Amino acid sequence: xxxxxxSTLPCSADQAWAAVQTSALLEEICAPLxxxxxxxxEQIPERWSSDTPNRLRPKMFGVLPLATRTLNWERIDQxxxxxxxxxxxxxxxxxxxRIHVEPAGENACRYTDDIxxxxxxxxxxxxxxAEWFYRHRQKRWRRVAQRLAQESARTPVTAPA
Numbered sequence: 001x002x003x004x005x006x007s008t009l010p011c012s013a014d015q016a017w018a019a020v021q022t023s024a025l026l027e028e029i030c031a032p033l034x035x036x037x038x039x040x041x042e043q044i045p046e047r048w049s050s051d052t053p054n055r056l057r058p059k060m061f062g063v064l065p066l067a068t069r070t071l072n073w074e075r076i077d078q079x080x081x082x083x084x085x086x087x088x089x090x091x092x093x094x095x096x097x098r099i100h101v102e103p104a105g106e107n108a109c110r111y112t113d114d115i116x117x118x119x120x121x122x123x124x125x126x127x128x129x130a131e132w133f134y135r136h137r138q139k140r141w142r143r144v145a146q147r148l149a150q151e152s153a154r155t156p157v158t159a160p161a
Contacts, residue, residue, distance in 0.1 A: 004113070005112070005134040005135055005138055006138075007111050008109070011109065011152070013104075015148045016109045017081045019144065021083070023045060029140040033133060035058065037059070038057070049076065054073075055070050056071065057069075066089070067089035067092075069095075071085050072085060091119055092118070092119045095116075097114070111141060115134070
């Protein structure tokens with residue numbers, strides 16, 4: 001099953017793209033539904049990279065442990081502003097997540113989450129959760145984007161020397 005959620009964010013595509021590559025953004029937009037801790041002996045990187053997979057131990061609402069999730073960063077395409085992950089855990093065989101950021105006018109961008117899910121007989125329930133979860137994420141993303149745009153507007157532009 002597929003989840004497709006798209007929003008127009010009130011910040012530039014460059015601002016959104018810089019933020020989407022960070023663990024800090026993931027943590028902020030997933031809260032309070034999901035919180036992530038690194039698997040034993042690992043660290044969550046500040047910026048995502050396609051060099052190594054990441055193993056995260058998510059907790060729903062910060063208390064209910066979920067299965068350890070492996071994130072394989074298949075592609076982080078700087079030119080096209082696109083990330084493709086292949087994720088899985090003990091319950092979910094396939095969680096292929098594509099993130100795309102594109103300009104949508106002056107100081108706005110279109111942000112897309114596109115996820116393919118396979119979880120056996122649990123697929124419809126996992127899909128329903130993912131629909132709700134990604135709408136939540138994008139609602140929080142819009143708030144972050146407003147903050148990014150405001151911070152950018154307050155930062156004076158200095159002329160080259």
